[in-house]
Amino acid sequence: MEKRTAYCGEITEKFIGQEVILHGWVQKRRDLGGLIFVDLRDREGIVQVVFNPEFSLSALQVAESIRSEFVITVKGKVAARDESVINTKIATGKVEIVASEVTILNRSKTPPFYIEDGVNVSDELRLKYRYLDLRRPEMAETFKMRHTVTRVFRETLNKQGFYDIETPYLTKSTPEGARDYLVPSRVYPGSFYALPQSPQILKQLLMTAGFDKYYQIVRCFRDEDLRGDRQPEFTQVDLETSFLSKEEIQAITEEMLVNVVQEAKGIKVQTPFQRMTYHEAMARFGSDKPDVRFGLELVMISDIVRDVPFKVFTSAIEAGGVVKAINAKQAADKYSRKEIDALGEFVGTYGAKGLAWLKVEENELKGPIAKFFDEAKQVELRAALGAEAGDLLLFAADSESVVAASLGALRVKLGKELELIDESELAFLWVTDWPLFEYDEDANRYVSAHHPFTLPRAEDIPLLEEKPEKAMAEAYDIVLNGYEIGGGSLRIYQKEVQQKMFRALGFTDESAEEQFGFLMDALDYGTPPHGGIALGLDRIVMILAGKTNLRDTIAFPKTGSAVDPLTNAPGEVSLAQLDELGLNIQEKE
Amino acid sequence: MEKRTAYCGEITEKFIGQEVILHGWVQKRRDLGGLIFVDLRDREGIVQVVFNPEFSLSALQVAESIRSEFVITVKGKVAARDESVINTKIATGKVEIVASEVTILNRSKTPPFYIEDGVNVSDELRLKYRYLDLRRPEMAETFKMRHTVTRVFRETLNKQGFYDIETPYLTKSTPEGARDYLVPSRVYPGSFYALPQSPQILKQLLMTAGFDKYYQIVRCFRDEDLRGDRQPEFTQVDLETSFLSKEEIQAITEEMLVNVVQEAKGIKVQTPFQRMTYHEAMARFGSDKPDVRFGLELVMISDIVRDVPFKVFTSAIEAGGVVKAINAKQAADKYSRKEIDALGEFVGTYGAKGLAWLKVEENELKGPIAKFFDEAKQVELRAALGAEAGDLLLFAADSESVVAASLGALRVKLGKELELIDESELAFLWVTDWPLFEYDEDANRYVSAHHPFTLPRAEDIPLLEEKPEKAMAEAYDIVLNGYEIGGGSLRIYQKEVQQKMFRALGFTDESAEEQFGFLMDALDYGTPPHGGIALGLDRIVMILAGKTNLRDTIAFPKTGSAVDPLTNAPGEVSLAQLDELGLNIQEKE
Structure with a gap:
């Protein structure tokens, strides 16, 4: 196969007169006056190829068998289009490729839906043929942007001295928080790992270990009933630092987001971001994640x-x-x-x-x-x-x-x-001064508003025993255009405070030890003051890409019932596999 | 808390005369002639702090209560050490901090082992107190290097136009390859997801989708009996490209590795790497991953x-x-x-x-x-x-x-x-021209030497039916110092070839369709010629860091029986959790 000289979408006037070799997919073929026109598409865009018998009869003959979504290689010369046929809608609209050679690399059946933006097709079909859905230009754009967003998060943190450290996905089930995905152990039948809802405790232990600045762009898992904007697995930009104040952690977060917006959207966002207490947000906007646009x-x-x-x-x-x-x-x-x-x-x-x-x-x-x-x-x-x-x-x-x-x-x-919202605006907002607890009517006890490792305000520590509802947290959420895009806090680093916290949550000292003993141990061995934040990558990409559904930002997402129509996961497994794990499937009643 | 002015390990002579603020852990405290000397450690190294009553009596008094592994903040002036007490073994050995203030941020019990390199302690204890084990300077160094290695892999691929695209962890169990970790579905009790052994098929579908250049640094899972150099979860630098030759993919791989070695070790490796066919490697070295040093x-x-x-x-x-x-x-x-x-x-x-x-x-x-x-x-x-x-x-x-x-x-x-090996040498080697199949005596059939999606040499496709053992693959493994660090190949992109491959592996067309139907479908819709490689990140870091065990390159690894002694994963879960998943634990016999 000859080497590509450029992407289709890159062929602008500056290529005129040059011979190019392109690989791509046939968006459309039109026959017109003895010529064949092919719109050739790759991830960077579309360019028009013309097969002219006066230029190459053999290429034209091959082109006659070409259909939509065939994969072809074209060699040809870049020519200016006639003024009359210039397409101002695309970057390559002033040129066309006059083909001298064409090779069909692979054929395609007629796709089940048109490969174009805004096509009206069910979500189920889009997901079943996700590899076709992802060919649509707006999808290609979104994943290019997601790549940029991810890259800029990393680059900013790398420059700030953060270490990218991986934490395990096979970890331990904990009772606080959402429902865990479990993974049965084969070595110890009847025992289970859990997929992490977040690397919260482990990143705190990395602070105990002295790594000082940790980050990870990491998958997290929650086995919850899915709403439109939830997925069983989601990606977090997760960071933790030692010895820094809330304001310093917020400044690092702002720097990341400013850089991300700059590179992904070309927009310069002002810092510091607006700040508002939780109580003010609730009072003025009736929401803990107000859209302040x-x-x-x-x-x-x-x-x-x-x-x-x-x-x-x-x-x-x-x-x-x-x-x-x-x-x-x-x-x-x-x-x-x-x-x-x-x-x-x-x-x-x-x-x-x-x-x-x-x-x-x-x-x-x-x-x-x-x-x-x-x-x-x-x-x-x-x-x-x-x-x-x-x-x-x-x-x-x-x-x-x-x-x-x-x-x-x-x-x-x-x-x-009433069209009061400027859709081009990106309104970042810190919501601060959160209550430490919420009262859970179902469980008839206090639960953490964030998580059980959130540091209470120093002066509120005595309230943990007496009036937990009054205790405030050293927590800060970040909001963008009415979406919560991240939550952070300083963490408890003193054992006696963590003990009080567990007691306020209804744990006995024994049950806290059983579930969180390793964290309690770590607090005994020189854990530094620390804090961090986790940002929702999928949601940030969704907002920046102007989408309204998280699925459009995830290459292979699940449906609302946590199914992947592409691979048909989840699926049945063999009895032998179950036996190895020591499990039986319950009879249906 | 006052803001740190520098890391401990950074305080060299150029700081002399400056006031600094340091945060860190007490490596050691010595009392000598009315003075107290503290070796203060952070992730960048160790510096000596001296408490002198003539300079600050109050600081000395606080220092008297300091013990090993306490977390403290020190303010003081950097002074040159007397010639007689210069420590040439550490970067900060010519200076010391004369403390004016010290604050104890957190206390520590006496650790169960010394926080120093080469300490003789059982693996079990190291893993149980991993947050202490990770404080040892050689561990801090390894994870700093791992961060660098990861960063340079990404930077090289970003520059080459690769998109970082995430694939799901909750995916489908497939019969080929190693044993899957399963994840029970709650929505469909009795159904299971599988954790991916690699994103192989999905990254191929990203090529079908037209992304052209994909990469991901991704966790993979295999439920195998562990050997010294295996872990249930491991990290792969995974990439896939369309329209490129083997040689072009190899060149990209070489560029990554050269950059990684340059930045992680300061060594310039020559390219192109040495190449050897599988048969030559077996003949001359008796190994498909020869150490050619x-x-x-x-x-x-x-x-x-x-x-x-x-x-x-x-x-x-x-x-x-x-x-x-x-x-x-x-x-x-x-x-x-x-x-x-x-x-x-x-x-x-x-x-x-x-x-x-x-x-x-x-x-x-x-x-x-x-x-x-x-x-x-x-x-x-x-x-x-x-x-x-x-x-x-x-x-x-x-x-x-x-x-x-x-x-x-x-x-x-x-x-x-016989000490024939130059341990400082990094001998990269491509092993090429692999057989497509191996005969599995247990299964009494041919199995893929790499995986069922590996492209056969064009002229060998007829052999798939007649003499599979003679068929050669468009595959290439990369070897470093006798370790296989990666495997790659061109992939099958034509449906009829993939069908022949599945037949050669003993699948009926029906069973192939059932397991891999979505891949077969994708081959019907314009899949481009493509290929890629996956590199073992843990192992690369292990070799570059001069370690001999993968565990030393993973922050929170598992033992040989896939247990995490820190969190005690895997563990028991509640009956309610099992009921939600529709599972029973089998009675022990």
């Missing part, structure tokens, strides 16, 4: 409506809840009563029992609850919400968490519908 | 001894076997009769029924079999083996494979014992 903030109006005679408001407040509102500027005309009712149903899925509303007119407020507001209250409300004629005011009254969830989701929905 | 080659002497009246030789030849010899130059005096008998036992483990020998003297050959050689035969033998007075000649007579295995192993043993 637009306003529509939540405004607390409990004090204003406390004595308004509308029972929904007053009873919520009396029950310890709150009343909040958002002002959809100039949206009064955009939502009919029926459409507003639909918004009410929407917030219902977040627990709200209803959505009160008012439309603002020049001199009055209109809507079902207007009658409850006397003139003084109307003035007060207008002032609090900055309301002007044409605005739509939307109210939720419930517990603080239901109001936050409902109006937070409504805010995002309205932001999209 | 020394001679002691095997010499075929069947023709010479055919009519020598020594039954061991003649009957081996009559049975279709061979007689070969190696000449251990000037080793006659170094091996007593008893020691030669021990060599005989050694080759016995490789199947040889004995080891005949002769010592060469000025005018005669001496030894038990000398009497079978008349003068003419002695002359012939001396000439064939280049024998001179003082040489020791060693003979094996058996089937070709037993002779190769026996003398090949003996050659390596003698090479070490």
Whole structure:
């Protein structure tokens, strides 16, 4: 096979007059006036090849048998296209290759779908023929970008003195966190490894070992029921450092992300990134990962409506809840009563029992609850919400968490519908000062808001025993355009603090020792103060590539039921394999 | 915490007079004449800190409570050491830090073994306290080198236009190759994923997808009984390209390895690497991965001894076997009769029924079999083996494979014992022209010498049906100092060839379709000619770091029974977990 001289997508005017050799796939063949035109595609783009009997009859004859997706080698001379047939949509649109030789390297059946962007085909079919789906230019672009993103993360960390250190995938199942994928042991039948949900403890032990700065771009596994944006395996940019402050770790993270955005998108992002406490984010945006590209903030109006005679408001407040509102500027005309009712149903899925509303007119407020507001209250409300004629005011009254969830989701929905979001903007945000625990109603105990190794604020350590719900964590999440793209924290490095943490989580000292004894041991042997962060690579690529589904950023993803339609994994295995592992499959009931 | 100004190991004379802040671990504390000396260690090395009451009494008082492996922060001024106490063994040996402040960041119990190189401690204990073991300077060095090696592999491939693309770890179990690690599915109880033994098929599908140049530094898994140099999970530098020749893929591989050796060891390796066919390697060295740093080659002497009246030789030849010899130059005096008998036992483990020998003297050959050689035969033998007075000649007579295995192993043993090996040399070697199949006596069928996707030599494709044992592969392995460090090949890209291959391996078309249908499909849709290679990262690091065990190159390795003594993986899991997976553990008999 002759050596390629360039990629198809690279052939621009500067090649005119040169002989080139290209390898690629036939995007399209057209026969026109005794000539054959072939659009030849490789990972870098498409170029037009023309077979002209006056130039090479033998090449033309071969070209006659060419079909879509055949793999061919073409030798030819680069020529300028006639002005009249210049294609301004592609980089190679001003030239064409006049073929002197062509070889068919491999044939193709007619693909089950067109190899082009935006083609309407089921996800199942795309995944079954993933090797065809990946040929589409937008997929090729995404994986080129993913490569760049990965490379720049690494280069930044390499320059900063981080060591790339691998941790095992066959590790131990731990009870905290999500459900583990298990791997049966053959040497010890009845025993199991677990695939890691993250290398959290092991990277902490690398700090105990003195490596000082660790990173790894590492696969992690969670056997959860999949939602649209979850996959059973996902990739984390995982780092850990010793002796650094939260602010220093955040600065390293910002440097990585700035470099990544610069190289992947050509955009210069300003640092330091915006910062906001968890409580502020929840109060203003009803979300711990707010999209700060637009306003529509939540405004607390409990004090204003406390004595308004509308029972929904007053009873919520009396029950310890709150009343909040958002002002959809100039949206009064955009939502009919029926459409507003639909918004009410929407917030219902977040627990709200209803959505009160008012439309603002020049001199009055209109809507079902207007009658409850006397003139003084109307003035007060207008002032609090900055309301002007044409605005739509939307109210939720419930517990603080239901109001936050409902109006937070409504805010995002309205932001999209009202086109308030600048899609070209990349709004990074640090969310800081997290609570250490959440109360898990099902388990009837406190669980870690992040993980059990998160350092409590020094002054809150006594709270671990008395009022865990009040304890704050040295944790920081990073948010991009409303997606959580990473979470980090300083870690516990003193044994007595870790013990208190496990106790607060409901472990006995014995059960903590049994599950986490090796970590507790390590804390006995000179573990330095340390902390780190883990970033979700798939999601970062998804946002930068302008995709809305993680599957489009993963070469061979799984479906919502964790199946790979390409290989048909998972599949059956032989009884001999099961016997070696000492396992039986349970009879179905 | 104050910010570190430098690593301990970096403090050389150019820092004299500067104030520095260091974080590190106490290697050793000595009290001497009212002063306290602390060797402070971090990942970059060790520096001496002196606590002098005249300089800071409070620091000295803190230092009094310091013990080995405490984590401390020291602030102090860098001073030149007195000539008399300069330590020429370490980079920081001409200076010391005169401490003005010290803070104990964390304490340590007395470690279970000394944190120093060459310490005599069981592997089990080292692995249980791996975070301490990794503090030893030689371990820190190895992982720094591993980081460099990984980085340079990536940088070279990035520059060459390769995309780093991730493939799934939850994939499908295939019957060819080693034993899979299985992962039970919860969504489909009774179904299993498999952890990949390599991303072989998926990387080929990435070629079908048109990515052109793929690489990944990727974990692979084999559930085999472990030998000293095997681990259940290992790391591969895995690459695949389209449209390139064997020679082009070899050149890319050489460029990577040259760059890696240059940056990791500062050694410039010459290219192109030496090349040798499989048959030549077996004939001359009795090994498909010969260490070519020394001679002691095997010499075929069947023709010479055919009519020598020594039954061991003649009957081996009559049975279709061979007689070969190696000449251990000037080793006659170094091996007593008893020691030669021990060599005989050694080759016995490789199947040889004995080891005949002769010592060469000025005018005669001496030894038990000398009497079978008349003068003419002695002359012939001396000439064939280049024998001179003082040489020791060693003979094996058996089937070709037993002779190769026996003398090949003996050659390596003698090479070490006779100190013929320049340990500083890095001898890379391509072994080419491999047979496509090996006959598996147990399975009573042909199995792939490499894997079922290896391209046969074009002219040998008809042999697949008739004489598979004669078919040669477009395969190339790379060897370093007698270790196979990688294997590559061109791959089958035409469906009919892949079908013939599966038939030759004993698959029916139906069973091939069932197991590899997705690959067969892909071959129907324009798969380009492609090929690649996979290099064993752990082993490359092992050789470059001068280690002899893979465990020393892996941060958290497993023992010979695939156990991690640190985390105690594998471990028991709950019945609830098993129920979710629809599995029962078999009762022990």
